[in-house]
Structures are given as structure tokens and as C-alpha cells.
Amino acid sequence: MNIHQSAIVEPTAEIEYNVEIGPMAYIGPDVKIAGNCKIGYGCYIDANVEVGENNIFYPYAVIGTAPQDLKYHGEDTILHIGHDNVFREYVTVNRGTPTGLGYTRIGSRNVFMISSHVGHDCVVEDDVILVNSVLIGGHCKLETGCKLMGGVAVNPFVSIGKLSFVGGLSRIIQDVAPFMIVEGNPAKVRRINEVGLTRAGYSQQTIKKLDEAYRRIYRTKKLNRKKIFDELNEDRGISDETLYLVNFLERSLEGKHGRYLESKRKV
Numbered sequence: 072m073n074i075h076q077s078a079i080v081e082p083t084a085e086i087e088y089n090v091e092i093g094p095m096a097y098i099g100p101d102v103k104i105a106g107n108c109k110i111g112y113g114c115y116i117d118a119n120v121e122v123g124e125n126n127i128f129y130p131y132a133v134i135g136t137a138p139q140d141l142k143y144h145g146e147d148t149i150l151h152i153g154h155d156n157v158f159r160e161y162v163t164v165n166r167g168t169p170t171g172l173g174y175t176r177i178g179s180r181n182v183f184m185i186s187s188h189v190g191h192d193c194v195v196e197d198d199v200i201l202v203n204s205v206l207i208g209g210h211c212k213l214e215t216g217c218k219l220m221g222g223v224a225v226n227p228f229v230s231i232g233k234l235s236f237v238g239g240l241s242r243i244i245q246d247v248a249p250f251m252i253v254e255g256n257p258a259k260v261r262r263i264n265e266v267g268l269t270r271a272g273y274s275q276q277t278i279k280k281l282d283e284a285y286r287r288i289y290r291t292k293k294l295n296r297k298k299i300f301d302e303l304n305e306d307r308g309i310s311d312e313t314l315y316l317v318n319f320l321e322r323s324l325e326g327k328h329g330r331y332l333e334s335k336r337k338v
Contacts, residue, residue, distance in 0.1 A: 099135070105154075119147060119166060123154040123179070132158045138165045138191030140209065153179035153197070165191040170337055171210055178215075190227070202239070210332055214249065216271060228326075228333035232319055234271055236264045245329035249319055250281050250312065260289050273312070280310040288320070297324065 074080060074092040081100040088106040092098065096110050099118040104110075108122060112130040116122070120135035128134065135150040137143060148167040151174055158164075162183045167174040171192030178197040183189070187201040190209035200218045207213070208227035217231045220239035230246045231237065237247060238254025238261075247253050250268060252261045263285050268278050288299055303309060303317050322331040 093130075102135070117166075120150045120152070122152045125155045126152060127157050129157075129159045129162075131160050132162045134158065134162075134164050135166055136163070138168045138209065140168050140170075140191055142170055143168050143191075148191075149174040150177070151175070152177045155180045157182045159183060159185045159187075161186045162188070164189045165209075167192045168209075184221075210336075212332060216267070217247070218267070226330070228330045228336065230319075230323070230331055233315070234264055234267050236267055246319070246323040246326070246331060248323075249316055251285065260285075277310055277312055280308075280313050281316065284313045284316060296320070 072086060072088065072090050075094045077094045078092045078096040080086065080092065080098040083100045084098045084102040086104050090104055090106065091109045093110060093112045095112055096114045098116050101118055102116050102120045104122045105124040107124050108126045110116070110128045114128045114131065115133045117135040146169045148169065150164060150166045156177060156179065164177065165175060168191050175189065175191055175193050177195045180197055181195055181199045183201050185203045187203065187205040189195060189207045190211065192210045193207055195213045196215040198216045199213050202219060202221040204222050205219045206224045208225055210228045211225055212230045214231060214233040216234040219231070219237045222240040223237050224242055225231065226244040229243055232247050232249030234250050235247045236252045237243060241254045241258045242256040243258050248260060250263055252264050253259065254261060263278070263281050265278055284303060287303065288296065291299065293299060300317050300321055303313065323329050325331055326334040
């Protein structure tokens, strides 16, 4: 363990093996930091944060501070962070709220680039990339492998689907379907994320099936999307990935504004 003499580590913090804490960093009460983490100059890790192994925090990252929610009044909530994540300069991540999940959860192998923000009660799964200045509102879910380019702003209660790609400066107010490329203001589905799917090891047959589903859902004159979903569900040859896409979109219809998580909103 290597803690710079100018760093402040509160007595109730738990620091494991081979952790480096740089100059002027602050580690708050009841913080738990697992092995091989690197915490850079001026980082601020607030109370009730659990950090897994091999995470890197670049200078001035601010992690686990109170939620930016007017209903929050100092209750104990939590931030969970998995393993092998990278938090670049000026990244901010907030804890949960009592009226939400009570926690914010970051999975593993994610990259949060400069000045990106993850709001309270969010769940970020694995292998997600947020490019510079991406802003994620509260109560959002980011599924495995999604990528959001610079300056994207995501409305609260939005879900970003698995292996989707969101183009830079897009304004996201509804759920983003898995496996799709979305961009614009207002954001629209442009096509399937063929490059991302190929890099993730999906077969050409699977990609072809998803492309067929994309064309039936998004490149049609039929207005009744639910009927299209029923037709796809009845297809005996439907792939697991296409079924995942259809189920995701069916859930989104439950939300008044195309946001499934908002349909489950407590208050």
C-alpha cells in the first residue's frame, strides 16, 4: 500500500493490498477499496463506496457523492463499483437515493472518459464506454457493451440496450434498442450496429437475422408496432438475439414516454 503523505484517509475506510493513493486525494468514511487500485492526484471518494480490484481513478475524479435529487436528505445510500474500470479526469458518479434503488452500481471493465457523469440510482453493466462529457441522468440502465460518444445527454429513467451505439451529441429521451445505432436530435435508429456485433463475436447469420428484424420494425409503413412484435415472436426461426430485441422493445412500450424504467417509478 502506497499512500501519499498529503492524502486524507478516514479511519473507517478499508484499504487492501497494493493500493496507490496519490497526493491530495480524499478517501471518505466507510469506503472499501480492494487490491491493485490506483487513485490519482486530487481524487475525492466519498462515503459508503465499495470499489473492486484493479480500478484506476485519474486526477480529480469525484466518486460516490450525494445524489443530485431534491428529495434526498442525507440518508445512507451506496455506490458499488466492480473490477477493472477506468475513471478519467473529472468524472462524477453519484450514490443512490432511498426512493430509488438505494444504490448506484457500476459493473466491470467500463471506461468513463473525461467529464462524463453517472447519476443516482443508475446501473451500468460491463464493457460500457462513455466518451467525453456524456451525461447520464438518474435511474438509467446501461446494458453490457453499449457505447455512447461525446456529448450525449440521456434523460432519467432511460435504458440503453446491449451493444448499442449512440452517436455524439445525441439527445436521448427514450429507451435505445439493443444492437442498434442511434443518433441525432431527436435521436433516431439508423441501422444495426454491425461493426460492434462483429467485434463482439456474433456470427453473420445472427447479424443477418437482426438486420431482418430491424427492417421489419423500423423500415415499414405499418403503424402497429405491437403487431410486428407478435409476428416476430411467432416466427419459429427467431434467434435469441432477435427475441432479446423484441422483448426489450415490448417493455419500452409499457412506459408512457417509451421508457420502461419510468413505468416502475415509485414517486
